[in-house]
Amino acid sequence: MAENRLIQRRYRLLDTIGRGGMGEVWCARDESLGRQVAVKCLKPLGPEHEPSFLQVLRERFRREARVAAALQHRGITVVHDFGEDDGTLFIVMELLSGRNLSQLLDDNRRQPLPVPDFIEIAEQVTAALAYTHEQAIVHRDLKPANIVRTADGTVKICDFGIARLGHDIGFTARLTGTGIAMGSPHYMSPEQIGAHGVDHRSDLYSLGCVLYEIATGVPPFDLGDTWAVLVGHRDRAPAPPRTLRPDLPESYEQIMLELLAKDPDDRPRDADELGKRLADARAPRLAHRAVADPDEVTVPARPLPSWTHGMTPGSAAHLARRPYRPVPDRAATVLTDAWTGGSDTRRDDASPAAGVAGPPLPDDRRTALAALAGRHTAALDLGRLGRWAESGEAHRALAAERARLLGPDHPDTLTSRLEAGHALGRLGRHFEAHQLYAEVLGGRDRALGPDHPDSLSCRHHVALNLGRLGRLEDCHTMTRDVAEARARVLGPLHPDTLTTRSELAFVLGKLGMWAAALQVYQEVAAARSAVLGPDHPDTLAARYEVGIGLGRLGRSAEALALYRELVAARSRSQGADDPETLRARHGLVVNLGRQHRWQEALVEAREVAAARARVLGEDHPDTLVSRRETAVALGWLGRWGEALDHYRRVADARERVLGAGHLDALASQSDLAQCLEQLGRADEAAAVHRRLAARRQERAVRRRQ
The missing domain is CATH 3.30.200.20 (Phosphorylase Kinase; domain 1)
Known part of the structure; x- marks a missing residue:
């Protein structure tokens, strides 16, 4: 070409x-x-x-x-x-700036990569596979040449879907005289070789081959002849990696040998389980991290009981706007006539672009606009009552009326459309919400300019919604840009700036960049403490997120001390039974577990579960999370019979409230199966696994439709 x-x-x-x-x-x-x-x-x-x-x-x-x-x-x-x-x-x-793993091995004269590099690559590739398998997508041609380590250390998988295209077009290599279509023989699973059904566990086998090669310098079956390589995958056990690389930790050798099991059922169940095994291997003192993190509760998308009304959707870092209390000499940048036009741009008789008052309105038009203002308040009240479908319809109708009377780009018209987008988001209809947000953003940019605070507010919502759509990289880029723009326009200590920075930290965490996330959370907490005071709810919320970051980075002792301080501060300002106080106590449970202080974790988990049931209700998601933590602690103490009762109650409640296909309901079924296995009830566990596999398949089919 x-x-x-x-x-x-x-x-x-x-x-x-x-x-x-x-x-x-x-x-x-x-x-x-x-x-x-x-x-x-x-x-x-x-x-x-x-x-x-x-x-x-x-x-x-x-x-x-x-x-x-x-x-x-x-x-x-x-x-x-x-x-x-x-x-x-x-x-x-x-365009990636870096080297693929095959090139890294060549650069290293085909010698094994250092153990820290091996660990980092293994964990990052596993996280990417966990995401793609959740989307019901299998790579099918995972190999060192398809995995790139960029200049900043990020590891990326390439060519998703391309391998299957190559098979159809006829570009893949073929064995002489066999007619068998081949991809990369050194990294093919036994089921691929035998033309059996292939699922996500085939990718895990290929990953095992890749890890074996970067850990030892050679693939597991380095036999020269293609047919001999295939027979090796199908019939031979690989040499234990430590016979080739004695300094490799034994735990990683065991993981690789399990990944290379001939029978897919003998490999790790999925990439999530593999990720936990790798985390255990990195920090053996933590053993199996069976405890759930306090930020792992997902917001149900289906209609729920009355106690869900008024719950804030989105990330744990999202904070409700509160009045800003400026500090002398450090206050946020004051808006000038460049933004306000010397008058209130929200006045019905003002030009949305120039902010200049027009001629007096006729009485009938003024009356009509006053009526629309009343309808706007009524639509907001429907949302406050949790009646989001009705609220959305009311805002859409109001937006149409305001567009007719005021114009499509008038601030009030755009505000109604923005509120309609919020309602769609609360209903879980994030794609439709994204379309509305994008249209409102275009209108605000045209009427007010891209750096107007209202435009930045809309861009903030667009960014959050990208995260809810799973577009985390786009969410990260836009959130970072909005944070920088708000700092420039409003000032670095303005609450809107800090709210966007909190969201930036949240998406950094979702992307696995916990060191960067923790730094941003700490900066936000320090800024809020300076501006609002150490015991302000916004400051305490930011400190809670700092605790999550510390825990994610294995600094559980620091997280535990922080959560103890948070419990005391929340109890003083909001009371012992406030949901936020109980959330901080849940953080104590998680980090006691991380330190293997299971008896203390059990006592705390039971108390938090009882308090949440009393305050929030028996079936509230937070109550169920605390019940699960109780079961986890019981299991670690060897009391599996008692743990089974808790796991079953949580599984039944999540299925009843959230639906059988919800991710939290599926996770509870997995917990139940593992507990049954610990009790030696293999037949019951197998039945749960079959039911779980069927529900995951149904979920995958629905997501593809």
Whole structure:
């Protein structure tokens, strides 16, 4: 393919950066956005193929490319675009600055990578696989060349969906005389070789091969001849890695050997379980981290009982806006006429762009606008009562009326549309909410400018909603930009600035960047303490998030001390039975467990569960989380019979309240099965596992539809 060729009048090919059986990878320039990208050009579709085959192939390509483009995780290469140009199928991806694992081994003269590097790579790839498997997507061609370590240490998996395309197009290697389609023999699972059904556990086997190679310098079956390699995968046990690498910790050897089990049922159940095993291996004193973190409760999407009314959706870091108390000499930047136009831009008789008062309104129009203001208040009240469907309809109707009377970009029109978006979000309809938010943001940018506080507020909501859609990388980028803009416009200590910075820390945590998240949480907590005081609810909320970050980084002793201080402060200001006081006590439970102080954790968990049941209700999500912590502590103390009763109660309640397919309900079923296994009730455990697998499959099918 010619250098400087322009693909679809947008992507100019600059330099070849890779070639393979499926085509070429180019460094290219996106002429529209002025950024460099990577363009993978698959081999041209020639006349030797039947037209019907080409049509099927194109459809398959579009489907697989959409799957790849929908993945949003820091451990997966971002797909920007895809299409066909003059018979060449192409995919546009982010351009990575780094080396793939095969190149790293070559750079190291095929010697094993240092143990800390091995551990970091294993954990990051596992986290990315956990995400993709949750989306019901299997890579099928995981190998060192498809895993890149970037310049900043981030590890990314490449080519999701591309391996399957290669099989269809016929670009994959084939065994001589066998007619068996092959991908990468050194990393293929036994079920792939035998043409049996392939699921997420095949990726785990391939990951085991990759980890074996970077840990020892050679793949598990380095036998030279392709057929011998395949027979090795199918029939032979790999040499224990420590026979080749004696300094490798034994716990990691055991993990790799389990990943390389011939029978998929003998491998780790999924990438989440593998992640826990890796965490245990990194910090053996913590043993199995069976306790749940206090930020892991998910907000149910289905209609729930009355106690859910008024619950705040979204992340734990999201804080309700409270009055700002400025501090002399450190107050936020004061808004000038450049923003306000010298008058209130919310006045019904003002121009939304210029802020200049117009002629007096006729009485009938003034009356109509007053009526709309009343309807706006009524719509807000419906939301406060938890009647979000009615609230959304009222705001949409109000937005239409205001658009007719005031214009589509008037601040009041846009406010009504924004409130309609909030209602959609509360109903779990995040894609529709995103569309509304984007339209409101466009209107506010046009009318007020991109740096107006109202525009930044809308951009803040767009960013949060991207996170709820699972687009974490986009959420991270936009949240960071909004935080910087608010600091510039409103000042670094303004509550809106700090709220966005809290959200930035939250998404950093979701992306697994806990060291960076903790630093931001600590900065927000310090700023709120300086401006609002150490015992202000916003300050205490920020300190709670600091505790989560400390726990995530294995600093449980510091987290435990922090939560003790939080319990005391919350009790003084809000009372012992306030939900936030109980949340801080739950943090104590989690970190007592992390230190293996299980008897103390059990006593605290029981007290918190009883208090939450009394204050919030028996079936409240927080109550159920505390009941689960009680079961975890009982299990660690060897009291599995008592633990089973708690696990069963939690599983039944979550299924009843949330629905059988909800993630929390599925997690409870998994807990129940593991407890039954501990009690030796294998048949009952197997039945629960089968039921769980069926529900996960149903969930995956629904997500693809």
